[in-house]
Amino acid sequence: MISSRSLAILVLILFYSQVNAQCGQNASQVGSTCYCNSGYYGTNDSNCQQCQNNTYSLQGVSNTGPQVTQFSACSYCQVGYYVTTPGTSAALPGCLQCPSSSTTINPLSQPGSISSCVCIDQHGAALSSLNNSCQCNIGYYGTPQASTTDPGRCIPCPANYTSPIGAVNSTQCTQQLDSSILTSFIQLTIISILL
Numbered sequence: 001m002i003s004s005r006s007l008a009i010l011v012l013i014l015f016y017s018q019v020n021a022q023c024g025q026n027a028s029q030v031g032s033t034c035y036c037n038s039g040y041y042g043t044n045d046s047n048c049q050q051c052q053n054n055t056y057s058l059q060g061v062s063n064t065g066p067q068v069t070q071f072s073a074c075s076y077c078q079v080g081y082y083v084t085t086p087g088t089s090a091a092l093p094g095c096l097q098c099p100s101s102s103t104t105i106n107p108l109s110q111p112g113s114i115s116s117c118v119c120i121d122q123h124g125a126a127l128s129s130l131n132n133s134c135q136c137n138i139g140y141y142g143t144p145q146a147s148t149t150d151p152g153r154c155i156p157c158p159a160n161y162t163s164p165i166g167a168v169n170s171t172q173c174t175q176q177l178d179s180s181i182l183t184s185f186i187q188l189t190i191i192s193i194l195l
């Protein structure tokens with residue numbers, strides 16, 4: 001027995017797959033219009049081609065339409081790549097891959113540097129042209145995650161212990177000289193002087 005509710009859902013699924021099937025390959029519907037998928041471009045949705053050389057496009061009028069060219073559409077670098085030179089009406093942007101264990105959060109179109117990349121490990125230190133590989137941040141030690149499924153990671157030092165950037169071993173966590181410890185130390189010193 002098929003309930004009228006599941007029948008209605010089935011009809012809806014069939015309707016939507018039918019509507020979507022009208023879009024070309026590597027295209028999909030936004031509202032009532034078919035556009036090439038993000039990462040593709042075309043003069044229409046039955047003519048979608050993939051952006052080259054690690055570049056990327058955003059789905060919509062900017063990547064699908066009669067005036068669209070690969071240069072106008074593919075003006076972004078794929079996630080995981082930062083922009084070295086911006087795209088123009090006659091050239092794709094230059095896209096360089098982030099160092100291992102790091103990525104970009106969104107596709108970027110503005111020129112940047114390695115500091116556009118962030119370590120996949122949420123406790124990795126900031127990247128720069130000088131520190132261009134992922135290391136654990138201050139207060140953490142270990143091996144930064146290489147991917148979201150990688151078990152390696154930056155582990156926090158014990159409470160009231162800290163470490164320099166790039167610590168790999170818990171032995172590099174040293175006791176933090178916090179203000180309250182410092183205050184008690186000064187008090188003890190004063191008391192011992194007075195005695």
Ligand SMILES: *[C@@H]1O[C@H](CO)[C@@H](O)[C@H](O)[C@H]1NC(C)=O
Nearest residue numbers: 042043044045046047048066
């Ligand atoms: C889509 O674009 C291609 C290439 O420009 C063209 O040959 C084709 O006729 C177009 N199709 C539609 C439905 O406009």
Ligand SMILES: *[C@@H]1O[C@H](CO)[C@@H](O)[C@H](O)[C@H]1NC(C)=O
Nearest residue numbers: 052053054070090091092093
């Ligand atoms: C992609 O890169 C290759 C190798 O550098 C180059 O020959 C080719 O022209 C590039 N494609 C575009 C569309 O810029």
Ligand SMILES: *[C@@H]1O[C@H](CO)[C@@H](O)[C@H](O)[C@H]1NC(C)=O
Nearest residue numbers: 125126128130131164165166
């Ligand atoms: C770069 O990494 C070193 C440790 O390898 C660290 O001492 C230094 O503070 C880092 N510099 C920046 C700007 O993060």
Ligand SMILES: *[C@@H]1O[C@H](CO)[C@@H](O)[C@H](O)[C@H]1NC(C)=O
Nearest residue numbers: 158159160161178179180181
């Ligand atoms: C860490 O320091 C705070 C403040 O001095 C103290 O209250 C706390 O007990 C300390 N924790 C440990 C685990 O030593």
Ligand SMILES: *[C@@H]1O[C@H](CO)[C@@H](O)[C@H](O)[C@H]1NC(C)=O
Nearest residue numbers: 141142143168169170171172
């Ligand atoms: C951390 O350092 C200690 C002492 O040098 C060593 O015994 C231990 O194997 C190290 N641990 C790791 C994970 O490297």
Ligand SMILES: CC(=O)N[C@H]1CO[C@H](CO)[C@@H](O)[C@@H]1O
Nearest residue numbers: 024025026027037039048050
């Ligand atoms: C990324 C993606 O979906 N690419 C597809 C584009 O269309 C061709 C032809 O159908 C597929 O083979 C690709 O997988």
